[in-house]
Amino acid sequence: MISRSSSEPGALRRPPTMRPPRRAICFAALLLSAALLPAACGRMQGSAPKADDGCSVTMVSEPAQPSVGPGALTFTLRDPAGAPVEDAELKVIGNMSHAGMTPVEGVVQSSAGGAYRVSMNWTMSGDWFVDLSFRTPDGKEVTRRFPIRVQ
Numbered sequence: 295m296i297s298r299s300s301s302e303p304g305a306l307r308r309p310p311t312m313r314p315p316r317r318a319i320c321f322a323a324l325l326l327s328a329a330l331l332p333a334a335c336g337r338m339q340g341s342a343p344k345a346d347d348g349c350s351v352t353m354v355s356e357p358a359q360p361s362v363g364p365g366a367l368t369f370t371l372r373d374p375a376g377a378p379v380e381d382a383e384l385k386v387i388g389n390m391s392h393a394g395m396t397p398v399e400g401v402v403q404s405s406a407g408g409a410y411r412v413s414m415n416w417t418m419s420g421d422w423f424v425d426l427s428f429r430t431p432d433g434k435e436v437t438r439r440f441p442i443r444v445q
């Protein structure tokens with residue numbers, strides 16, 4: 295036989311009492327990573343159903359799970375044919391689902407290729423609605439509402 299026995303002298307240097315805590319730490323780390331996994335992997339992207347304007351609008355949050363404080367949202371606007379719409383005027387307002395909050399206005403930072411990046415200052419954790427309104431260069435108004443949860 296070639297298998298080595300763990301009872302072989304010198305094979306087990308670590309005292310047996312050291313093992314359970316180490317295993318417990320590993321288990322805790324495993325649990326923690328499992329708990330963090332959905333937040334880390336989940337891209338919080340919403341795609342609003344097409345309205346009668348025929349355009350498609352998506353929203354991506356940065357970070358994926360926003361928390362209280364500064365954050366950013368990127369919206370894309372595509373026309374009914376699927377082409378990106380550039381140079382639209384964009385207005386973004388964040389509201390919470392409960393009454394009595396001051397709305398938060400987004401500030402458009404940049405736009406390129408039909409993607410509009412907007413900075414937000416999330417003032418409270420909880421459920422928000424982001425209302426946006428595009429005015430396209432040809433005068434069309436495109437409005438959408440996206441829900442988003444702030445931690």
Ligand SMILES: [Cu+2]
Pocket residue numbers: 390392395418420
């Ligand atoms: Cu609130």
